[in-house]
Amino acid sequence: MEGSVWVNGKEARVEEITGHLIHEVKFGGGLLGHLNKGGTFDVKQAEVARGYWEMTLLKVQMKGKALFFKTIGVQQNYSRSDFRQVPDDLTLAQAADILRHSNAAVRPTAAAVREVGVRGH
Numbered sequence: 065m066e067g068s069v070w071v072n073g074k075e076a077r078v079e080e081i082t083g084h085l086i087h088e089v090k091f092g093g094g095l096l097g098h099l100n101k102g103g104t105f106d107v108k109q110a111e112v113a114r115g116y117w118e119m120t121l122l123k124v125q126m127k128g129k130a131l132f133f134k135t136i137g138v139q140q141n142y143s144r145s146d147f148r149q150v151p152d153d154l155t156l157a158q159a160a161d162i163l164r165h166s167n168a169a170v171r172p173t174a175a176a177v178r179e180v181g182v183r184g185h
Contacts, residue, residue, distance in 0.1 A: 065089075067105075077117055080108045085126075097130035112147035120144050 067083020082105065089099040103126035112118045122142040130136050150159065 072111075075111065075117075077111070078109065080106070082106045089128075095132075097128060097134075097136070099126050099128040099136075103127065113149050118144065118147065 065083050066086050067081065069078060070080040071077070072079050084105075085099060085101050085103040088101050091097045104123070105125075106121060106123040107119065108121040109117050109119045112120075120143060122140060124138055124140040126136070126138045128136045150162070154162075
């Protein structure tokens with residue numbers, strides 16, 4: 065695997081990790097499975113409130129085989145933005161009311177798409 069890591073030196077936090085598989089990765093000597101060369105990943109996190117970090121992006125694209133017969137295909141794209149702080153004593157009913165009356169009810173602030181496929185051959 066090769067890639068890059070970005071660190072926020074002031075906060076001593078990892079902000080982003082990206083990489084790709086430069087060789088096939090074998091599990092159990094290849095008997096349990098493998099991931100194909102070329103798979104990629106990108107993970108980002110950001111400080112969304114003072115001292116509070118959240119993952120804002122996750123992208124994974126990997127293919128391989130499991131137990132000789134199963135083809136594995138993982139494509140995961142996950143991103144989140146527009147974080148907003150709410151009062152510490154917010155009740156569930158108040159939170160539901162905020163969602164009903166905000167843009168969040170029309171336009172989600174978090175979007176996640178995950179596709180994982182396992183097919184027998």
